[in-house]
Structures are given as structure tokens and as C-alpha cells.
Amino acid sequence: MFEMIGVIIKKELKRVFTDKRLIFTTLILPPVMLVVLYGIIGMGASGMMEDIESHTSRIALIDVPKEVEEAIKATGSQVKIIDKEDMENAKEEIKAGELDVMIEFDPEFIQKATNYTEMPPPYVNTYHNSSEDYSSTAYYMVRDILMQYENYLLGVRMGDESYASVFDIDENNPENIIVDDKKASGRLLSMLLPMLITIFLFAGAMSLGPDSIAGEKERGTMATLLMTPVKREVIAFGKVISLGILAFLSALSSFLGIVIALPLLAESFSGEMGMNLSDYINYGATDYMMILGILISMEVIFVGMISAASVVAKNVKEAGTYLMPIYFMVMIAAFSNMYSTQTPSLIEYAIPVYGSIVALKGVLSFELPLMGLALNIGISLMVGIGLVYLIKALFENENVMFNQ
């Protein structure tokens, strides 16, 4: 029996590996697409940031005190002093993106600020366009300057600038962020990777499964195979196992694509989102073994579902129709997990597919309980075995096998 399963697996693998078109679409194209896509997104994002940084802010000032004007000029911004009557024009310019920020000071600002015991506080109005990146950036810069100016005036009132500062926040505290580096890098990965890998795994199997089974029925080559003295279950096992191997290779190549592509994407986000390749090395051999276990057990379900749908279908097109809703469900399971922050309850690991994604997330964020892992792999394998028996029964059913 095993010898014959081997003969069928060998043929199925040969079918794919000697077909340049199939190699290209299932093994080469997905990772290349990922790298190119993420590269473009990364380049676009970093290009946008560089552009904002290199942009000279255009700021209009009305009755602005000399100190503030100087401070704004010191940032390299282009300053335009206008009259109150020109305000409406300036607002239009802001709306059109030709001007970034306008600051309007109370005409009696100095007077009111100095005689603060007798007069009401002066007003300062700022105008900016929140839909323009240049305008928003310039607005933050202006606000910083105004706050500094307020502090300076407070200091003047108190007789010494240093009196304006009541307390320092984290001035001499280098440890203000206490974080487990391992978990921090795992957080981003655990958000994205389970979703991506799950979808790639399913897509990989989906691109090959219908052709291997429904395609053979459609082309009449399945009947030739059924005329050999090999038992139906041997053919079923051979097909399912070879599809499993191919889908895994396809997912692996996509995974390599992610490994190359993610740093490209992350490079564009500086600071808290920053990431480099060394983050991946944080995972140990046990983690990788757990990931592999979860992936293989989840894949058994995927391959089982895809094979069963392909056996029932009369042709490749029909198989595709059956598989679309299943693909959709897998995507829902994958996405629903992406942003969850709560620690999952043990029962969640037992839900087929969804539980595998929860478990993958757990491994990547170093929070997977051993019981959850065992429960997930156990249930997935049980469902997988159930599906394989269903496929075997379908292969033995003449109404299904000869439903052309």
C-alpha cells in the first residue's frame, strides 16, 4: 500500500516540478510579488516622509510678537507677515494647500500679557488644514513654539525662566520604557504573520488541489487511474499527501517572501515600528517546531477540505466555486484574529483553523500554553483524519467519481 502511495506521490510531484508554468505560479510568483509589493509600499512610505521632512513650511503671521517670529524663522520656514484684512485670502490658500499655517495674535497681546492682573488673557488663533500632511506637520511645529513662548512669558512673570518649570518628566530616567525586547518584536510579527501564513497556505493548496483531482476527472485521466488494481483509498491518500507537500512548499516560498519583504516595509517606519532581521532570530528551535506542528496540522484540514470539494466537483471550474466560500471563511478566521489583544481561552485553541491561527499568534508572541498547543494540534489532526476518510468514501462512490 505504502509503495503505491509513493508511486502516486512521485508522479504528482513530477507533474508540478516538470511544469514551468506551475512552478512559476505556485512557487516563484507569490514570494516575488510580496517582495515587490512590500518594497513599493515601503519605498512609497519612506519617500513620503522624506518629502514632508524636506518641505519648507509656509506660515502666515498676523500681529505676531518678534520672539515668536524669530523662533519660526529659525526652523527654516518661509514666513509671510500679513494684515488682518488678508485673513480670508490666507484661509483659502490654506484650504488649497498653498499655505500651511496661519497664526493670528491678539493686537493687544503684549499689553494684555504684561498687565495680566488687570486685563483678560490675550487670544492666539492658529489655522491649518488637517487633510494636508505639510500643514499638519507645520501645525505641530508651531504649537511647540507657542508652548515654549508661553513658558518663557511665565518665567518673565515669575522673575526667572526656570520658575516656570514645576516638574521634569523623565528628564534623568533612561529606564522609562520597560519592555521585554523579545515580546516587543514578537508583537508585530504575531499580528501579521499568522494571518499571512494561513492565507498563503490555503491559497497554495487551492491553486493546485482542484487541478490534481477535479482536473483529472474532467480530462478523463482519473478513470484511467481507477482502472489500475490500486485501491481507491491509496489513490486518495496519494493525492492528498502530495497536495499537502506541494501546498507546504508553496506556503514556505511565500513565507520566505515575507521574511524578505517585511524588513523592507518596516524600514520605512522609524521608531516604535522599526524592525530588523535580527528580530526573527529571537525565536528558538522549540518555537519553530511548534510553528511547524501547528502549520502542518492546519494544512491537513485545508488539504482535506480542498480535496473533498475537488472530488465532489465535476470540473476545475466547479471546484473553484465550492472553494471560494471556504477560502472566505479561512480569511475571516485569519483577519478576526489579527487585532485581538485578549489572552485566548483554552477552548479557542480547539476551534479548527481559527484555533491554529490563535496558536500561531501565541507562539510568535511567546505566550502559547502547552495545553493549547496540544489541544489545537490534536483537534486539527482529528478533523483532518475525518476529512481523509470522507475523501476515501467519496473516491469509492461511483456517483461522485463518474458524475461527468
Add this chain to the structure above:
Amino acid sequence: MVEVNNLKKVFKLSKKDMKKEKTKQREKVAVDGLSFVAEPGQIFGLLGPNGAGKTTTLRCISTLIKPSSGDIAVEGIKVSYDPEEVRKKICFLTNELKLDTHFTPSYTIEYFGRLHGMTKGEIFKRKEELFKRFGVTDFENMAIGELSTGMKQKLSIAVSLVHDPRVIIFDEPTNGLDIITAKSVTDYLLEMKDMGKTVIISTHIMNVAEKLCDKVAIILDGKLNIEGTPEGICRQTGEQNLEEAFYKLYFKHGFGGVENV
């Protein structure tokens, strides 16, 4: 030897099928109590119009589908008891059975040889023999998709015979073939008969049956109408040839209407 005893095959009809068949019945009796024996060293022909149940009968013998009732024994082995063992003894050829066009003839015959449990040496010997016989040798390393229709058909025959079966079942052997390829196929069937193999063919072309078959069975509406040698059937019906005899039996069976046209 193939013994078919009281074979009955009933298909359940889906709503779509019922509409297609223009019937309100949920079941269709494709073969109804058919019995015959095909002996070694003979070519046995199943004759009948389209939809008479010829292909269904051959599929039942070949273990592709299971009989609803009745028995079939191939070389003494019951198909319902050990279908794998039966498939070792037979080859079944029909236009519906195709080969993967991506592979070469050489790889394809090796693959099917392996699935028949043959050793590499046995496969190699048989491949040489069959490819030479059917003129495939020159094309054995080309992709099947690049071969002509006739060559593909010859290759299908060669591949199905890789395990040197005792029983050869051929559904509509000359259908869709050009005259030269058809001749090489019928010649081969005669050769197989001379080698003492049991050959069963189905056809609705009476000339083919008359020339090839030692014994024929005419099936109408899933039931055996008459069985005997082509000469015997002509004698019994008082007709000159099998084609005339067939028409006579066909109209007598109650498929009238057309007779008066």
C-alpha cells in the same frame, strides 16, 4: 473468461437528469437481468443502439461501477468480492479514459506499470514490445499533448495492455479513429484472440461486429434480446447480414414508428 449472470444496474436520477431524460421516474434501469459468457480465444460483441446499456455493462465488468444485483466473474473472480484482483486481469479501453498530456509516453507506461505492481525490468520489456507493435517508439519521449489523435489512441491501448491482461474490454474500439488506426486496432484484437485472450467489445457499427466477433449479444433497452454467432443470428432472423437482422429485432422489440418512415 467473463461470466455475467443476471446483471442489473439501476441509476438514481437527479432532478436535472429527470428533466434531461424527460421522465418522472426517480430511477433508470440501465441494465436489466443481462446474462452472457465471453470465452477465452473469442471476441464477444455487445451490440445495441446508444443508451442500450452496453457501456454500463462494460463498466460493471471493469469494476468502475458496482452492479445493483447479479453476479460478474472475471477469470473466476467475482467483481464484487475482489475488484482489485479483477483489475489485475483486465484492461478496459474507452474514449473516456485519457492520459495526462503533460507526460511522455515512456513515463506514462512506466507509471501505470508500477501501479500494476510490475518491476522495472518487466515494464521495460513490455514497453519495448508494445511501443514497437503500435509504432510509438519514435515518439516515446515527446509530450503526449504533442501527439496526433491516432497516436494518442494507440498509446492508450499500449498503456492499458502494459500488464498483459487475460481479458480485454474495448468500448467502441474504432469510434473516432481514422481508417488506418482503426485497422491496426482491429488487427490487434484479432491477434489477442489468437493468443487465447478473452476479448469483449461494444459497438453499434454492425460491420465491425460482423467482421470481428465470434459471438454477439444484442442488447435493447438494457435487456438481452438475442445471443449467438453473427451467422446464427442472421439465420434465426432470416436476414442476409447482421445489420438487417439488427433492424428487424429492433423494430420487433417495439421501437416502432421509424420502421414505417
